[in-house]
Amino acid sequence: MKIRTEKESDFVAVNDLLLATFEGEGEAKLVSALREKASPIISLVAELHDEIVGHIMFSPVKITGHEDFKIMGLAPVSVLPEHQNKGIGAALINEGLNKCRELGFLAVVLLGHAAYYPRFGFKQSTKFGLICPFDGVPPECYMAMELIPGSLNEVSGQIHYHPAFSEL
Ligand SMILES: CC(C)(COP(=O)(O)OP(=O)(O)OC[C@H]1O[C@@H](n2cnc3c(N)ncnc32)[C@H](O)[C@@H]1OP(=O)(O)O)[C@@H](O)C(=O)NCCC(=O)NCCS
Incomplete structure (x- = not known):
């Protein structure tokens, strides 16, 4: 299994993966919109025997009052149902976090399963004073x-996503 940067020739396979993994077309549309409108993005695929079996995307978010702070939002991440629970999601997340660091980003936020992401170092955002912008999300x-220890010490506030997220 190989994790690599998504290429234009992967777009159809990634779209099919997103449609197979999520209910509805929201995530597929979001990924297409972010590819076109957000910058920089990190878009990685997991390839197994020449098949795209997983995908992850990161796009920049902003913290109110700290608009220059370099922070990424992780969304979405997906692995084809028949390939889940084999460590592919973890490989995509770890490689994605490395790429965020390489690009000089200082922190990452996400909305996801509270039982899954702490193993990568994620903590409830309110511990850092970062407020979720979406309604009805359980705080955990x-x-x-933090991609650099202590990077969130001096910043707090509400997170703002790219407008493409409001169409989700
Ligand atoms: C979440 C997802 C990307 C994980 O990928 P994966 O390759 O199956 O994950 P890994 O093999 O690295 O890790 C498996 C672990 O994830 C946990 N996990 C998977 N889905 C979970 C869920 N919905 N809630 C809690 N834990 C979950 C498994 O229980 C397993 O835990 P364990 O190691 O303690 O047994 C994948 O399950 C997926 O595509 N789900 C559907 C899409 C989705 O919900 N994406 C996240 C929101 S954007």
Whole structure:
């Protein structure tokens, strides 16, 4: 299994993966919109025997009052149902976090399963004073991680996503 940067020739396979993994077309549309409109993005695929079996995307978010702070939002991440629970999601997340660090980002936020992401170092975002912008999210499901220890010490506030997220 190989993790690599997504290429234009992967777009159809990634779209099919997103449609197979999530209910509805929201995530597939979101990924297409972010590819076009957000910058920089990190978009990685997991390839197994020439098949795309997983995908992850990171796009920049902003913290109110700290608009220059370099922070990424992880969304979405997906692994084809028949390939889940084999460590592919973990490999995508770890490689994605490395790429975020390489690009000089200082932290990452995400909305996800509270039982899954703490193993990568994510903690409830409110511990860092970062506020989820979405309604009705259980606080333990909105999480943040420092890519450089202490990077979130001096910043707090509400997170703002790219407008493409409001169409989800
Ligand atoms: C979440 C997801 C990306 C994980 O990928 P994966 O390759 O199956 O994950 P890994 O093999 O690295 O890790 C498996 C672990 O994830 C846990 N996990 C998977 N889905 C979970 C869920 N919905 N809630 C809690 N834990 C979950 C498994 O229980 C397993 O835990 P264990 O190691 O303690 O047994 C994958 O399950 C997926 O695509 N789910 C559907 C899409 C989705 O919900 N994406 C996240 C929101 S954007």
